Each structure stands twice: as C-alpha cells, then as structure tokens.
Amino acid sequence: xxxxxxxxxxxxxxxxxxxxxxxxxxxxxxxxxxxxxxxxxxxxxxxxxxxxxxxxxxxxxxxxxxxxxxxxxxxxxxxxxxxxxxxxxxxxxxxxxxxxxxxxxxxxxxxxxxxxxxxxxxxxxxxxxxxxxxxxxxxxxxxxxxxxxxxxxxxxxxxxxxxxxxxxxxxxxxxxxxxxxxxxxxxxxxxxxxxxxxxx
Numbered sequence: 690x691x692x693x694x695x696x697x698x699x700x701x702x703x704x705x706x707x708x709x710x711x712x713x714x715x716x717x718x719x720x721x722x723x724x725x726x727x728x729x730x731x732x733x734x735x736x737x738x739x740x741x742x743x744x745x746x747x748x749x750x751x752x753x754x755x756x757x758x759x760x761x762x763x764x765x766x767x768x769x770x771x772x773x774x775x776x777x778x779x780x781x782x783x784x785x786x787x788x789x790x791x792x793x794x795x796x797x798x799x800x801x802x803x804x805x806x807x808x809x810x811x812x813x814x815x816x817x818x819x820x821x822x823x824x825x826x827x828x829x830x831x832x833x834x835x836x837x838x839x840x841x842x843x844x845x846x847x848x849x850x851x852x853x854x855x856x857x858x859x860x861x862x863x864x865x866x867x868x869x870x871x872x873x874x875x876x877x878x879x880x881x882x883x884x885x886x887x888x889x
Contacts, residue, residue, distance in 0.1 A: 694829050694876045695836045697735065700846055701750040702727035703868040711784040714777035714811065717749050727869030728754035734871065735838070736761060742832050744824075745840035746772040755840040766840070771824035774842035778811025804858045814858045818848045825849055829876045846872065853882040864888070 702724030704713065720728075731754070740762050745755035747768035755766035780788050789796050799806040807813040821841075828837060841849070843866040850864055851857065853874045865888045866872075873886040 691877045691879050691881075692834045693878075694833055696825075696829070696874045696876065697738070697740065697836065697838045698846055698849060698872040698874060699731060699754075699838070699840055700843055700866045700868060700870050701746075701748075701840060702754055704750050707868065709784050710786075711782065712777040712780050712788070714774055714781040715748070716781050718782075720750050720753060724750070724868065725753070725757075728757045731869060731871065732758045732761060739836050740764070740838050741835045742828075743767065743838040743840070744769055744772060744828055746770075746774070746842060746845070748773055748842075751840040751842065755838070758838065758840075766838075769824055771820045772839065772841050772845060775814065775817045775844040776810075776812040778808040780808050780811070803861060814844075814848065814861060817845065818852070818858060821845050821848050822852055825852075833878070850874070850884060850887065853884050855882075 703721045704718045704724055705721055706718065707721065735758060741764070743755050743759045743764055743766040745751045745766045745768055747770055752766065752768055759766055780792070795808065799808065804814045828839070846866050847861050847864050848858065850872060851860060867888055870888045871886060872884065872888065875883045875885060
C-alpha cells in the first residue's frame with residue numbers, strides 16, 4: 690500500500706475584534722479567552738493521535754496554540770514565516786466597512802481579480818500560494834509516513850486546501866475556515882491528495 694503522510698491543518702483560535710469582519714494579515718493580534726479555550730479543546734481532540742512534528746505560523750495567534758497542543762506530544766513547534774496569513778498591506782487591521790469607505794476603488798479591483806490583485810504594500814493570493822505551498826511540500830517530504838500538525842490562518846489554510854482538491858485559487862471563499870477548526874489531508878507517495886475532513 691502507498692505510504693501516506695497525514696496533515697492535521699488547523700486554523701488559529703478566535704482573536705480580538707473577531708466579531709467584525711476585518712483583515713489582520715501580518716498584524717500580531719491577540720487571542721481572546723475563547724480562542725485559548727478553542728486550543729485546549731483541540732488539544733483534547735488530538736490527544737489520541739500519533740503526531741510527531743508540528744509547524745506553525747510565527748504569529749502569536751498560531752504559535753501560542755501550537756505550544757498548547759504539542760506539549761502533550763513532547764515536541765516543540767517549528768515556526769515558519771512562510772505559513773503566515775496573506776499580507777494585506779495598507780488594509781492591515783482595518784474592518785471591511787472601513788476599507789470600502791476609504792479605498793473603494795482598490796476594494797472593487799480586488800473583488801474583480803482576487804487571485805492576482807495586490808493590495809498596496811501587500812501580497813496577492815498567487816504570492817501567498819507561492820510561499821505556502823512549497824513550505825507545505827517540504828514538510829510532507831521531510832515527514833513521509835508520519836502525522837504532522839500545521840497551525841495556520843484562514844486564507845493560508847484555504848490555499849492549501851484548494852491545492853489539495855485541485856481547485857483554483859479563485860474559489861478561495863467557497864471554503865469556510867472557522868476559528869479553531871480542524872482539516873485533515875492525506876498526501877500519498879504517488880502524488881495523490883485526499884481531504885478527509887474540512888472545517889471540522
């Protein structure tokens with residue numbers, strides 16, 4: 690049977706300001722108490738699995754949770770900038786309503802071409818995929834046949850999931866990623882990829 694590498698891909702817990710749609714990007718926003726609680730729930734949920742390695746975005750909202758979950762496995766998370774959220778440039782920290790009011794032309798330009806449009810001083814989805822997917826492939830190659838935890842972000846996770854199911858980046862918002870959710874993706878030696886849990 691073909692050897693598989695199982696990736697447990699989670700989104701960070703709830704962050705401050707979560708009640709209002711906004712772009713945090715690379716801003717190092719804090720977790721709420723509920724966000725911390727979500728990580729402890731994930732810790733219990735993953736307790737019976739044979740996780741041998743963990744990789745996380747280096748932003749606090751991910752790294753904190755990676756440490757909470759991985760303590761029980763006796764492993765230290767490896768923090769990687771490549772697993773950060775989309776850099777949203779001058780929109781960082783702004784609510785969607787603020788962006789629409791302040792940058793209406795740029796907002797509509799992004800909606801018209803979500804894959805290629807770069808917010809000033811930020812990244813496009815192509816840029817995000819261009820750093821996140823190679824980082825993921827390195828992790829899979831290094832840990833063949835193992836079970837690995839990756840702690841990431843809503844947009845970053847979506848790019849990985851779209852790649853796994855062979856869907857275009859333009860379908861980014863066809864996938865939901867709730868705070869503290871779990872996704873499971875199996876990567877096989879022959880190149881096959883299977884998503885067995887999405888936004889669970």
